[in-house]
Amino acid sequence: MLPQITLLLLLLLNDGSSTTAFSFSPSSTRRHVVSSSRSSLHHQRHLHPSFATLSTPVALRNYSRLYAGGFEWIDPTEEDQLNDPGVANPYKNPSLVASTSTESDATDSESGDTPSLVVDPARLLAPRLRGCNIYLIGMMGSGKSAVGDAIARRMGTYNFLDTDTILERAAGTTISQMFESSGEEEFRIAESQVLDAVHAHVRLVIGTGGGIVIRNQNWSKLRTGLVVYLRVEPNVIAGRLLNGSGVDARPLLRNEDSSSSSSSNEEEALIQKLTTLISERRTKYEQADVIVDIKSHMDIQTTADAVIKSLHDFIDENPPAYVKAREKARSEGIDWV
Incomplete structure (x- = not known):
């Protein structure tokens, strides 16, 4: 049965559509990424730049600014931010926690302004x-x-x-x-x-x-x-x-x-x-x-x-082992590359 399983799985993972038997997320697995170590959370596909527009460091950094759920966010896949709970964990990020006070209101009753939206913690996971x-x-x-x-x-x-x-x-x-x-x-x-x-x-x-x-x-x-x-x-x-x-x-x-x-x-x-x-x-x-x-x-x-x-x-x-090794090296004055 293994050949049938493998073939079926490959067909399903190369088809981003949902079926009555399989419930997939709306996005396809064949998605554009900046590099092997960077995952984009940008969910507005029509704003994805082409590879040609990411040829400079400035363009790459600008691309790492995300607008998930309407909230401007610095991509936490930056090495120092990814494992900093105060940045990468939305439940521990003060700016996100503070902005939840208006999440139950669609608009501000006095000013009529739409409140800042909070990024879905799942997108930062x-x-x-x-x-x-x-x-x-x-x-x-x-x-x-x-x-x-x-x-x-x-x-x-x-x-x-x-x-x-x-x-x-x-x-x-x-x-x-x-x-x-x-x-x-x-x-x-x-x-x-x-x-x-x-x-x-x-x-x-x-x-x-x-x-x-x-x-x-x-x-x-x-x-x-x-x-x-x-x-x-x-x-x-x-x-x-x-x-x-x-x-x-x-x-x-x-x-x-x-x-x-x-x-x-x-x-x-x-x-x-x-x-x-x-x-x-x-x-x-x-x-x-x-x-x-x-x-x-x-x-x-x-x-x-x-x-x-x-x-x-x-x-x-439970941070990755390389994070612990990097912190130890830095505490000993060793440059981490």
């Missing part, structure tokens, strides 16, 4: 990640697909992929049917093949299957990016699945005697199954770089906000 993938892990029904798609769209330069959807498209069948015809072990092998193909690409937000953490070999691929665990209580997941059509599509949760069960008994049985699965996988899930607790009142965008903020904070607390 992409250059800090330097192309590093984001892997969302967690139980089925935790919202990995919906939240991952929302994050990728807001980042602008990242695309979203769902490993289960890729597997279904490549196999030409559903996950449930794969379990029935081939068994869980064969499904896990195919799932690992999808992860092998996906992890070779960059600038992706990837929603994974709930059990992808089970196989130790998958972690060698997950660790090439940042892993985010969406932690949701069993009763919240059960409510989501029962309100939709999610239980029948998930073979590990299917109740064979559902015809003779009342709705309350069905919910109790589902919660018990979810509790057992979470308990079995907890140590795996909690190996994630970032853990975000999802409450019942949190919608897709609120959850996406929590993930984005947690990733900014994680980057602040």
